Amino acid sequence: MQGISRDTRRALRRVRRKRSTELNLVSMIDILTVLMFFLLVNSIGLSILGINLPNDNASASEPPPHNLSVLIRKNDLALSDNGYIVRAVPSKADGYDFEALSVLMRETKKRLPAESKVTLLLEPGIAYEVLVSVMDAVRVDLTATGPDTVELFPQISLGDAPVVAGAKKP
Secondary structure (H helix, E strand, C coil): CCCCCHHHHHHHHHHHHHHHHCCCHHHHHHHHHHHHHHHHHHHHHHHHHCCCCCCCCCCCCCCCCCCEEEEECCCEEEEEECCEEEEEEECECCECCHHHHHHHHHHHHHHCCCCCEEEEEECCCCCHHHHHHHHHHHHECCCCCCCCCCECCCEEEEEECCCCCCCCCC
């Protein structure tokens, strides 16, 4: 800057100041457009997705939904509700007691008439015939007499049984 005259330096400073005070409207419009789009999508998205947020005065006395599952283990069958064992059905000498399971499921259906879902949780190595028999005992009442079958829990899901603490993995 040694070779530039004083007037030239002043002119360059004025140009720099003038450039720095200019407002770029195109970038501002771009930012505002993106912001408006974002706000519109978020405000409308809650009603489109059907998300209902709880009110401040909503009661918390509603009981949790039931999650019925039948654990099929090598030694017994067990009915659980929300992870807690309701009752176990021990095996007989000749195998599983499917009739006792059917009676237990009938009692459960009387207690929870609106429930129609149950999950069967199997340990590894359970025979396919056992699975089919348990599905039959859970779906309809095996002890019902006459031509009318009593439907218990027709919506059946399958899954793996949780590992018992201290049990060896196969």
